[in-house]
Amino acid sequence: MTVKLGANRYGKAETRLVHVVRDGPTHHVKDVSVSIALSGDMEAVHLTGDNATVLPTDTQKNTVYAFARRHGVGQIEEFALLLARHFVGSQRPIHHARVEVEEYGWNRTGAHSFVRDGGEVRTCVVHHDIDGRTTVVSGLKDLVVLNSTGSEFHGYIVDEYTTLEPTTDRILATAVAAQWRHRADDTASYVKVYEEVRGALLDAFAGTHSLSLQQTLYAMGERALTACPEICEVRLAMPNKHHFPVDLSPFGLDNNNEVFFAADRPYGLIEGGVLREDAPAAGFAWE
Numbered sequence: 621m622t623v624k625l626g627a628n629r630y631g632k633a634e635t636r637l638v639h640v641v642r643d644g645p646t647h648h649v650k651d652v653s654v655s656i657a658l659s660g661d662m663e664a665v666h667l668t669g670d671n672a673t674v675l676p677t678d679t680q681k682n683t684v685y686a687f688a689r690r691h692g693v694g695q696i697e698e699f700a701l702l703l704a705r706h707f708v709g710s711q712r713p714i715h716h717a718r719v720e721v722e723e724y725g726w727n728r729t730g731a732h733s734f735v736r737d738g739g740e741v742r743t744c745v746v747h748h749d750i751d752g753r754t755t756v757v758s759g760l761k762d763l764v765v766l767n768s769t770g771s772e773f774h775g776y777i778v779d780e781y782t783t784l785e786p787t788t789d790r791i792l793a794t795a796v797a798a799q800w801r802h803r804a805d806d807t808a809s810y811v812k813v814y815e816e817v818r819g820a821l822l823d824a825f826a827g828t829h830s831l832s833l834q835q836t837l838y839a840m841g842e843r844a845l846t847a848c849p850e851i852c853e854v855r856l857a858m859p860n861k862h863h864f865p866v867d868l869s870p871f872g873l874d875n876n877n878e879v880f881f882a883a884d885r886p887y888g889l890i891e892g893g894v895l896r897e898d899a900p901a902a903g904f905a906w907e
Contacts, residue, residue: 625666629718631656632677635684639693647732650693651724654700656680658707660715660750673713680707696721697744697756697810704748715750718907739763742814743799747904755905758810759799760818766793766861769877771830789877791863792830794890796821800844801853801895801905813850820847833860833890841894853895853902860888 633655641648658680664670683703693699704717721744725737740763747755774786800817824843830836841854863880 625663627659628662628666629657629659629716630662630674630677631658631718632680632684635681637684637688637693639688641692645731649726649734651726652693652696652699653722653724654684654703655720656684656703656707657718657720658714658716661713675707675711675714683707695810696723696742697746697758700744700746701748701754701756704746704754708748708750716747716904717749718745718747720745740796740818744810745799745905747907749904753903755903756802756804756810757799757905758802758814758817759797760814761795761797763796763798763818763821764793764861765796765822765825766791767826767830770828771836773832791880792833792836793861793863793882794833794858795861796825796840797857798840798844799855800848800851801899801902802850803852803900813848816848817844817851817854820844833858833888834892837890837892838894841892845894845896852899853893855891855893855906857889857891860890862887 635654635656637650637652637654639650639652641650656677658675661673664672665674683706687699687702687706691699691702700719700721704719707714707717723742725739725742726734727737729735740760743759743761745757745759747753768791769789771790771792772788773790774788776784776786798817798821800813802813820843821840824840825836828836828839837856837858841856844854845851862883864883865875865877866879866881868875868879
């Protein structure tokens with residue numbers, strides 16, 4: 621039997637970093653998790669255990685902390701770009717770097733006091749390779765939204781195993797995970813784009829009379845692309861957080877879509893992408 625080494629990468633996952641900027645008595649906090657994956661000239665280490673081309677994952681972790689001190693942590697996309705370009709540019713065996721960053725928000729309650737934001741997590745994934753090709757994908761996850769009406773579901777396939785009743789008035793709830801691909805890596809303000817995309821997603825969710833979660837997903841992606849010319853593709857994953865009306869008849873009570881059981885699993889998972897017709901090739905952006 622003949623075998624060969626397939627695709628591979630290695631790195632340090634989920635390095636937790638909290639960076640405090642001390643602006644006199646007022647402090648600013650940046651709380652992130654950084655995951656690094658490197659690939660390139662790695663055949664020898666797999667086949668013979670020769671570590672000559674391996675940058676230890678502990679070194680990768682230390683680089684994150686050192687870069688935070690040296691450069692600060694501004695927009696997470698910019699921090700990820702700095703790291704990715706450093707790893708590829710400083711180590712000959714490394715041909716490709718993937719850097720993923722998640723940011724956890726804190727709300728100010730005083731000059732140096734904060735409370736953890738219970739909302740969504742901001743994300744980004746940056747790729748950079750030895751040929752100078754770079755992609756930036758920004759995003760968010762755990763954006764929990766709910767419409768208490770304005771959602772229907774009917775006209776679907778019915779077979780011998782179908783028990784779900786059609787409805788013209790249901791709760792539609794989901795936890796949005798969205799990622800959007802930038803046209804280039806020199807976007808003037810990733811924060812501005814983030815706020816515009818987030819707003820467009822929320823507006824479309826609230827403003828779409830939904831006949832299916834798939835329809836709502838497409839409307840949200842389309843609205844984001846319309847609002848932000850800086851992005852060319854949006855991908856969304858949206859679990860259907862089912863809310864079932866409770867049968868109150870055993871207690872002599874009616875239920876006019878007022879009392880629901882919120883089921884956490886199993887759940888429907890709807891995923892899809894929306895992109896401009898002229899969107900450039902994604903390359904390795906989604907890997």
